[in-house]
Amino acid sequence: MSPRLSTTGYAVLGMLALRPATPYELTQQMQRSLDYCWPTSERSLYDQPERLVAAGLATLVDDGGADGRRRYAVTPAGLAALRAWLADASAMPRFQNEPLLRVLYGDLGTVEDLHRVIDDVRVHVADRRERGAAQMAPYLEGAGLFQERAHIVVLVADLVNRILEALDDWAEQAQQITAAWESTQGVGLTDDLRQVLERMLEAARGRERPPGP
Amino acid sequence: MSPRLSTTGYAVLGMLALRPATPYELTQQMQRSLDYCWPTSERSLYDQPERLVAAGLATLVDDGGADGRRRYAVTPAGLAALRAWLADASAMPRFQNEPLLRVLYGDLGTVEDLHRVIDDVRVHVADRRERGAAQMAPYLEGAGLFQERAHIVVLVADLVNRILEALDDWAEQAQQITAAWESTQGVGLTDDLRQVLERMLEAARGRERPPGP
DNA sequence: CTCAGTATACTGCAATCCGCACTACTGCAA
DNA sequence: TTGCAGTAGTGCGGATTGCAGTATACTGAG
Incomplete structure (x- = not known):
């Protein structure tokens, strides 16, 4: 059904599951935690929430007017997807050294x-x-x-x-x-x-x- | 002049500098060495040599007829580019864990x-x-x-x-x-x-x- | 007051990369 | 001669990346 989320997709879904966030806040959180295990460009973090919404895994909980500052949260389907992901096999760590x-x-x-x-x-x-x-x-x-x-x-x-x-x-x-x-x-x-x-x-x-x- | 090579580009250039190779041989070498420090998809290794040729950093030393099996080698410009790359600053290791x-x-x-x-x-x-x-x-x-x-x-x-x-x-x-x-x-x-x-x-x-x- | 400079919060775009499906050829074995 | 496995690729759609550009808010100098 959903067009297969990337690992980055699950990473963002996980952050939203901890607490609802705006795309900018995701980039801040990335520097604090995600960067240590799953580094990605800031650019892609801005796009992820919309993709999660399209897949029904997240929703806009606060469209902050015309000036952006949109806040997203996981849906029950999103949590279920996360749990399913946690239950299946993991890939070998890749080191870009x-x-x-x-x-x-x-x-x-x-x-x-x-x-x-x-x-x-x-x-x-x-x-x-x-x-x-x-x-x-x-x-x-x-x-x-x-x-x-x-x-x-x-x-x-x-x-x-x-x-x-x-x-x-x-x-x-x-x-x-x-x-x-x-x-x-x-x-x-x-x-x-x-x-x-x-x-x-x-x-x-x-x-x-x-x-x- | 050249449109800025990616790190993968330099990785391939380096392999060709060690010895001329066909794209397929590059994918074999990747599993033996590159994969430990700079993992990439096999797919992209097939495209890199052509890109290096376009940038003047490699040449076709043996177009193996119609059936593929093209062998590439570095040019003097390619070696110079590699040396220049080795002389400039490196990025922090990134761990996709x-x-x-x-x-x-x-x-x-x-x-x-x-x-x-x-x-x-x-x-x-x-x-x-x-x-x-x-x-x-x-x-x-x-x-x-x-x-x-x-x-x-x-x-x-x-x-x-x-x-x-x-x-x-x-x-x-x-x-x-x-x-x-x-x-x-x-x-x-x-x-x-x-x-x-x-x-x-x-x-x-x-x-x-x-x-x- | 205003105007340049800086920080925050994004967006657009071209180039690149990736996964996946598909092709083509070779040997070889039933 | 058909089927099957292994080798050596190609094509394509979508994801990701770096970089440049935009908009808005604050800040302090003149």
Whole structure:
């Protein structure tokens, strides 16, 4: 019946289920929460509510006159659609890691380029973590923005933080390893890289099956 | 001059810079490498080479007759464009984490839904790690597919692996924490969640400035 | 008072990307 | 010779993106 909602559609539907909102408020909320698990352009958030209305999953609860400021809320059908979505299979996380792409082709550029990309990762991560901490700190005192959902919010924030930690740890190690490189080409499997590779393969093997016959 | 290449455009340009390829070969390579840092649909990979040719960054080195099988290679201008791209600023990594979105709205569904999403993450991650290990193991014996680029490949694989590890560790902890939940709503800040939150905030604080005056 | 400058809250548009269905060819096996 | 699976694509409609542009409100200098 409904022409298959996109994941972004469900993301918006979910936000409206938490509380009715105007498109602009959706863009604000996106920066606070959605951006950590499902980044989208602001542009598309302005279009989503209308599409949800067309599918019968949301309604206009306040057309704010001629000057816009339209507020939308979920319908019972919308809630049902959300619950159905939550019940079906999820996709593998997709990581659009542009800095890593630059590292992957790093041997086509200079060592300075490579160093800068890695440094930038740490800067980006530090910024994100700082903003994340500022958002999460109030929850300890019972004063979070969605305190009644604290259990969910903490779980989500924890994964985001773990991934940022992984990025930062990697970047720190990459800084140390690449500091010695004189060129981006022909470095070969140096001792430190061999260690990294061995640890990686060992960890992967460890997960397969506990003992083995 | 050229109408600004997309990141996917540079990703393809980079693959062609490593070795000339047919569009189909690009889709194969994507599954092996690009998918870990810059996932795209196969469909768009078929279109990219033509676009690069139009921009003067690639050329057809073998139009395989009427039956397709066209092979493309970078031009000197293409290599220059790649180097210029490597020299300019990178964007923050973007994580499209659909399972996490489902957790974020988990309080609108059942506990079973929530458990399943978290379990699925571990399954997805195990699968990825296994494939990654199979690809990386040959590099230890000097028999990797791009052995002469081993230093780069190991660095990239290490970040991918660290992120997968973070996902799995998080999921394992989330399994334990949510195992006790009888409903997805009104759980509140239980002791285990409070500990997670405290560790998170402490870690973030630790990064800000080493000692303090 | 007014006028430039800035912030907020959008809208339009062209380019790009995506999923899906569909085609065409090859081997090979009943 | 027909059916089926695998390989290598193409076409198309709709979704998404970045960017430029608009409208309105406030703010403080002259």
